[in-house]
Amino acid sequence: MSFLQPIALFGIALAATPILIHLLNLMRHRREPWAAMRFLIKAKENSSRMSKIRRWLTLLSRVLAISALAILMSRPITTDESSLINFASQKSEVVMLVMDRSSSMQKTFAGSSKTQLERGLEEFAQFSKSFPDSKIAVIETVFSEAFIVDSIETINSREMADFFGPTDSGGNLPYTINQGLNWLDETEIGHAQIMVISDQQQSNWNIQEKSQLLKDINERIEAKEGLWKLHFLKLQAADLNNFSVICKSYREEKGSFSPTLSITGNQKDIQSLPVKISINGDSYIEKCRFSFPSTTWTPIISLADQPLTGWIKISLPEDSFSHDNDYFFSYGNQGMLKVGIHCKDLETKKFITAVCNLNSDKIFVEKDFSHEQLKRNDNDLLIIQEYSSQNNDAKILEFIKNGGKIVLFPESENEDQEYKFQNWEKIESASKNNFFEIQEWNRNEGIFANTANGRELALPYLKILKRKIPTEGETLAFYKDGKSFFSRKTIGDGIVYSFSTLPSRDWSNLGEGFVLVPLLLRIFDECSESSSLNLLECGEDTSLKYNELSSITGEPNEKPAIKAGIYKDLGKFLAFNRKASELRNKILQQEDLTQTLSSDHILWSDSRTSNFSFARAEIWNFFLIIMLLFLLAESLLGLPMSNFLTKSKKQ
Numbered sequence: 001m002s003f004l005q006p007i008a009l010f011g012i013a014l015a016a017t018p019i020l021i022h023l024l025n026l027m028r029h030r031r032e033p034w035a036a037m038r039f040l041i042k043a044k045e046n047s048s049r050m051s052k053i054r055r056w057l058t059l060l061s062r063v064l065a066i067s068a069l070a071i072l073m074s075r076p077i078t079t080d081e082s083s084l085i086n087f088a089s090q091k092s093e094v095v096m097l098v099m100d101r102s103s104s105m106q107k108t109f110a111g112s113s114k115t116q117l118e119r120g121l122e123e124f125a126q127f128s129k130s131f132p133d134s135k136i137a138v139i140e141t142v143f144s145e146a147f148i149v150d151s152i153e154t155i156n157s158r159e160m161a162d163f164f165g166p167t168d169s170g171g172n173l174p175y176t177i178n179q180g181l182n183w184l185d186e187t188e189i190g191h192a193q194i195m196v197i198s199d200q201q202q203s204n205w206n207i208q209e210k211s212q213l214l215k216d217i218n219e220r221i222e223a224k225e226g227l228w229k230l231h232f233l234k235l236q237a238a239d240l241n242n243f244s245v246i247c248k249s250y251r252e253e254k255g256s257f258s259p260t261l262s263i264t265g266n267q268k269d270i271q272s273l274p275v276k277i278s279i280n281g282d283s284y285i286e287k288c289r290f291s292f293p294s295t296t297w298t299p300i301i302s303l304a305d306q307p308l309t310g311w312i313k314i315s316l317p318e319d320s321f322s323h324d325n326d327y328f329f330s331y332g333n334q335g336m337l338k339v340g341i342h343c344k345d346l347e348t349k350k351f352i353t354a355v356c357n358l359n360s361d362k363i364f365v366e367k368d369f370s371h372e373q374l375k376r377n378d379n380d381l382l383i384i385q386e387y388s389s390q391n392n393d394a395k396i397l398e399f400i401k402n403g404g405k406i407v408l409f410p411e412s413e414n415e416d417q418e419y420k421f422q423n424w425e426k427i428e429s430a431s432k433n434n435f436f437e438i439q440e441w442n443r444n445e446g447i448f449a450n451t452a453n454g455r456e457l458a459l460p461y462l463k464i465l466k467r468k469i470p471t472e473g474e475t476l477a478f479y480k481d482g483k484s485f486f487s488r489k490t491i492g493d494g495i496v497y498s499f500s501t502l503p504s505r506d507w508s509n510l511g512e513g514f515v516l517v518p519l520l521l522r523i524f525d526e527c528s529e530s531s532s533l534n535l536l537e538c539g540e541d542t543s544l545k546y547n548e549l550s551s552i553t554g555e556p557n558e559k560p561a562i563k564a565g566i567y568k569d570l571g572k573f574l575a576f577n578r579k580a581s582e583l584r585n586k587i588l589q590q591e592d593l594t595q596t597l598s599s600d601h602i603l604w605s606d607s608r609t610s611n612f613s614f615a616r617a618e619i620w621n622f623f624l625i626i627m628l629l630f631l632l633a634e635s636l637l638g639l640p641m642s643n644f645l646t647k648s649k650k651q
Contacts (some may be wrong), residue, residue, distance in 0.1 A: 096180055144501070171536070313328050341366065382404065443456050
């Protein structure tokens with residue numbers, strides 16, 4: 001049992017008041033011997049014992065009534081909502097904290113000067129005190145790895161700031177919760193209390209995409225039949241004056257850099273704000289008038305007399321939430337498109353490499369990329385012809401989902417080429433002296449569109465001897481028999497382009513280049529437009545792989561997975577910004593989640609004020625009943641003894 005208002009417990013001292021009054025009353029009466037009273041005293045000796053008992057019981061009732069009142073005022077709570085009172089802490093092997101470390105958790109908590117993260121940690125500290133013999137485990141949304149901490153004080157220590165401190169990242173709460181449950185299973189924890197603290201921003205839940213994962217979490221909690229309890233604490237940010245900036249797109253030209261910025265505020269008016277623009281450490285102020293709640297601003301930043309490569313920082317003035325006031329850019333040759341090539345067919349490999357070299361100032365080629373490079377997700381575009389899918393499929397699929405693009409060519413042998421992102425038919429060979437001809441494609445838009453002067457691509461002049469048809473995706477160019485020459489498939493934020501033939505002489509004349517060169521160049525341009533090399537986000541896989549870089553704009557020990565800023569990598573500048581989805585302030589309601597998380601062992605608390613309890617039942621009503629019972633007993637004991645004697649005689 002613990003207390004929400006423990007200061008009221010000092011009121012127990014008032015329980016001594018009836019005792020003092022009793023002692024004072026004893027001092028008021030002086031005993032004087034009187035001969036005539038000796039006989040009366042002797043006669044009442046038998047009844048005096050009963051009177052003493054009544055007096056002591058009356059005194060005890062008054063003391064306990066006052067004590068119950070003091071405890072009542074202290075608002076006692078239990079650790080178990082299912083029972084009226086539970087003086088002993090429920091036995092639990094582990095108390096686990098699932099901590100939302102997304103950028104929005106640094107907003108001020110409603111009714112307090114502390115951040116939502118700080119307020120949530122305070123509440124967890126109080127929660128964990130109800131289980132004094134339990135180990136404390138923590139898992140947070142940046143690294144999503146659970147581990148044991150020595151004490152609550154460890155969480156708040158400066159040395160552990162990388163794991164528990166503020167961040168500019170986003171969060172994936174369903175994934176993090178599931179990882180926490182996995183850890184409990186792996187460590188064979190029988191009894192566990194799991195507390196999730198979050199502001200429940202919709203972007204950190206993505207409940208439509210993660211619906212199956214949420215169902216799995218619900219089933220796992222339900223299967224434990226109360227041995228594991230999952231507690232959700234929803235925090236609420238204060239509605240304070242705030243401005244934010246985010247980049248929608250940018251244009252880099254010789255001698256200038258032009259970002260298109262979205263400037264938002266939580267008020268509806270026109271304000272003049274001093275915007276600070278820093279170029280490689282040199283700053284100037286530009287006074288701008290913005291129309292709120294949202295406006296678009298496209299400054300033209302001169303790069304004259306600046307190095308060929310460098311960085312830019314745009315800053316709004318300080319307000320209630322500083323994490324969304326800055327935006328970082330890098331410019332120069334680090335914006336080169338990174339293309340990874342893996343081709344077993346030597347002719348195909350030679351031709352594709354030659355096409356990439358046509359744009360050597362814009363394209364960086366990585367030949368024969370390794371499994372480790374796939375793990376690092378170190379490319380914008382992959383061109384693949386034959387590779388071992390056993391080890392790489394999952395990583396490539398993850399690469400595509402995160403916005404990567406792939407150009408696939410079929411295997412040169414008639415093997416069952418089945419990937420997680422494409423399937424193929426068997427190899428077909430054209431009859432003697434005949435070819436597979438291409439007849440139909442979209443001439444108006446896309447990568448097969450006519451040129452600027454209206455000329456169409458020379459697809460009818462292709463002579464295809466062999467083909468292996470991709471079976472998945474939207475066909476963009478058709479053979480005469482209706483089968484797919486080229487297809488496009490969207491997976492997550494990425495794209496898979498699939499050719500049905502090879503640019504080698506025994507397959508086709510695709511290697512002559514009059515069709516393949518413009519197609520690949522158009523794919524390169526498309527990748528360059530959507531490349532995120534200059535617009536990286538904290539907390540993503542890309543930021544985690546660069547976590548050993550040194551910061552240019554912040555403290556040397558800051559990490560790109562956690563802190564937005566400019567980081568240097570082998571002479572190149574990388575700009576990491578807070579996750580864009582953190583600006584979407586749409587908050588999930590409890591009913592949005594309880595549609596899936598519906599177990600009786602999943603408990604909810606919604607903070608509306610700065611003083612609230614979580615996952616604990618208030619039992620002041622129990623002590624109210626006790627107080628009333630003691631007051632009733634005191635009243636009955638105060639009745640004259642003759643009343644009881646009369647009643648007993650009648651009976």
